[in-house]
Amino acid sequence: MxxxxxxxxxxxxxxxxxxxxxxxxxxxxxxxxxxxxxxxxxxxxxxxxxxxxxxxxxxxxxxxxxxxxxxxxxxxxxxxxxxxxxxxxGNPADVKYYGNVLVACGCFGIGPSVKLAQALKEKGNRITSVMEARNSSYLFWEERLRKVSDGFYVTVGDGSYRKRGWAEDFIAEYLSAGNKVDVIFAAGCPFMMKQCSKASEPFGVKTNVFLTGIMVDGTGMCGACRVTVGGKTKFACVDGPMFDAHKVDWENLATRLSSYISEEKVSLNFWE
Missing domain, CATH: 2.40.30.10 (Translation factors)
Incomplete structure (x- = not known):
């Protein structure tokens, strides 16, 4: 216990x-x-x-x-x-000196991103962080992330706080403005990470994402966390959870994640 x-x-x-x-x-x-x-x-x-x-x-x-x-x-x-x-x-994140690091996070991805940003900063990296939320009621730990960031930004989908938009919009604007970024780490729901990947790909900036949420067993035995990365089948639990976002087959992942929605609803109704 x-x-x-x-x-x-x-x-x-x-x-x-x-x-x-x-x-x-x-x-x-x-x-x-x-x-x-x-x-x-x-x-x-x-x-x-x-x-x-x-x-x-x-x-x-x-x-x-x-x-x-x-x-x-x-x-x-x-x-x-x-x-x-x-x-x-799972394998720890690849924490080392990169130079200029952009950390993008939202929802449940905010928590682990604070610890990641802190570790990257301790390696001498310059940390730029962007936190996204649907609206201001979904924001938390702003001060924690600000303390471990050299540049800190908040973007909110409905425009109720700070800047209107999403992390993907910030990434596209930040890179378009000519800011140097050596690597991006994105953590949040799968859709958020997919959109961040699409935003950074045209600029050729390496982008890492964390596919923790698609697991069941967590030790490689059940195969529920299969994900296609670079055309090869990987297990998120033992090969990840961190992967190169530009190599993830996001459409296949979305299909797998929606496989048991009806069963999940039945389970929830029984419990309630």
């Missing part, structure tokens, strides 16, 4: 929980994830690591409440326990 020591609502339908997991916290690195199971009848599902404290032995996850498993997780309170927590899993 893994105890929840802190729980807070960060934004509209977005929850942050801190969990006692000293063995995971001891070796966690940016870009990695954990697999959770809330109870004996629950499914296994992945969550990116948003933070960790090696001294206190805790790890943090940030998630959006969408289906049965995340609703179960969101229903837990401080001092409640999670049945299973496995990790850290």
């Amino acid at each position: 893994y105890k929840i020591v802190e729980r807070e609502v960060l934004a509209s339908n977005i929850i942050h929980i801190k969990i006692e997991a000293p063995e995971i916290a001891k070796v966690a690195k940016p870009g990695q994830f954990v697999i959770l199971r809330t109870d004996e009848k629950g499914e296994r599902f992945p969550m990116s690591l948003a933070d960790w404290d090696r001294e206190k032995g805790t790890v943090d996850i940030v998630f959006i409440v969408l289906g049965t498993s995340t609703m179960k997780l969101a229903s837990l309170k401080k001092e409640d326990t999670i049945l299973d927590l496995s990790g850290p899993l």
Whole structure:
């Protein structure tokens, strides 16, 4: 059992929980994830690591409440326990000196992007960060990301706060203006990452994305996280979760992600 020591609502339908997991916290690195199971009848599902404290032995996850498993997780309170927590899993992000790095994030991708940006900055990189949201109610951890960025921007889809638009729009405008970017890291929902990839591709800027959300088992046994990258089949859990965005077959990925929508609705109705 893994105890929840802190729980807070960060934004509209977005929850942050801190969990006692000293063995995971001891070796966690940016870009990695954990697999959770809330109870004996629950499914296994992945969550990116948003933070960790090696001294206190805790790890943090940030998630959006969408289906049965995340609703179960969101229903837990401080001092409640999670049945299973496995990790850290996946290959860490390629954190090294690049020069000028652009970090784009949105929704549940904001959490892990803060830790990634911090690690990249510690390697001497100049960090430009852009945070996107549907509207201002979906924004959180702005100050955390600003602190580890040399340049920080916010773009909101409905224009209710700061600049109207999305991360993809910022990337296209920023690169069109002649700003030098050596590599881009994008984290968020699959559609957001796909759009960021399309925005950067004409400029030839290497773009990395994190495909954590498409997993089930997390150790390469089930094959549910198959993704085509550069014409080859990869497993997001053991070959990733970080991949070259310009090599990902996004249309195939979208088809796979929509395969069980009807079953997910039935599951949610039963649980409710």
